[in-house]
Amino acid sequence: MVAPKAKKARLKQLWLLFAQAVTVGCAAALVWKTFFPAPEPSPAPNPPKAEDPLEKDLALLAMSGDYSNAVSIAAPSVVNIFTRKTVRMSRADELGVDWNQDPELHLKALGSGVIVSSSGDILTNYHVVDGIRSIFVALSDGRTYEATLRGNDVETDLALLQVKAKDLPAIRIGDSSELRVGQTVLAIGNPFDVGQTVTSGIISALGRHGFGLNNYEDFIQTDAAINQGNSGGALVNLRGELIGINSAIFSPDHVEGFVGIGFAIPSSIVSTVLPAMMAGQTVERGYIGLVPRQLSQELAQDLSLRVRSGVMVKQVIPNSPAAKADIRSFDVILEVNGQPIARANRLLQIIARLKPGTDVEVKILRGNRTLSKHVVASQRPHGSLEKEAIIPSPAEEEGDFEERSR
Known part of the structure; x- marks a missing residue:
């Protein structure tokens, strides 16, 4: 049997040993935490973005070669621009009919245009309407309107028409700075006055310049077929957004048809010019x-x-x-x-x-x-000479040339 004093001393000794063990353990834990910190917990991964059903559908359709969704979005916004005048018949007496009382109406196609506002603003090339007094617009649904020239910017070869109509299908303007060579594009217009036509191709090059077609060239080059009458029409991506205004083609000498090299004014230029024209202002530079x-x-x-x-x-x-x-x-x-x-x-x-x-x-x-x-x-003064000097290319020296697609 252990004496009470001895028992008390033994308990005190055990308590001291326990206290020392706890102290040493805490110190060791502190040292370990200081020199070997626990790794930061990795942040929870961001939840995946919900995939846009339209983007998914367009991607699948593009892979299958079906561009009908993009066309259904963009085509109603593309118009035919034409002029018309009455023609008096000189052989009225010979025919026994007074044609002067019922003159023939003569129509002449000028090019294409793109509706950019629901209130009747239509964008086209300046060279399409340059010098034309009587301008008319035919919508894709067959309606026709007389148009007035609301504004123009000769430096970029763009012009803005206006018709007295409401609730028109305005096109969505995309961002041409996001384009990459090889992307599929669609050209919509009225070539050779055969009616609205859609052609497909790819972006062949970006930033083309030095042709002397306008003073601020930054053309998108495409192999989507562009012919006479396509000028002022739309170049669109597979979301049906406007990424360019079709403006010109490159053709060998004595060849009038398209050979796979077409040029469009990018939407990046359109976006800098359009607000001023819509406000009735001169574009200042x-x-x-x-x-x-x-x-x-x-x-x-x-x-x-x-x-x-x-x-x-x-x-x-x-x-x-x-x-x-x-x-x-x-x-x-x-x-x-x-x-x-x-x-x-x-x-x-x-x-x-x-x-x-x-x-x-x-x-x-x-x-x-x-x-x-x-x-x-x-x-910048009107008619400024501050523009890129044109250096003839070997192809041009051999007789090739650039021509606008009006």
């Missing part, structure tokens, strides 16, 4: 006063430049902001406000977006020296 030329590798070698591509100044317009900033012919433009410049058409678009009075830093290569020039942009 920035201006610095130079004529850019796309720099080829051969020209760069001939000039002993250390760059092999880019944009060279072919001409500086006298008394322009560029002239006042001491920018010279043969300077190579490297950057504008820190943005690298590789293509002449992109340079012109950047300049066009400048507000008059904006101070612009232009980095140039002059000989072997890199210089920075500060240019104060002004408003």
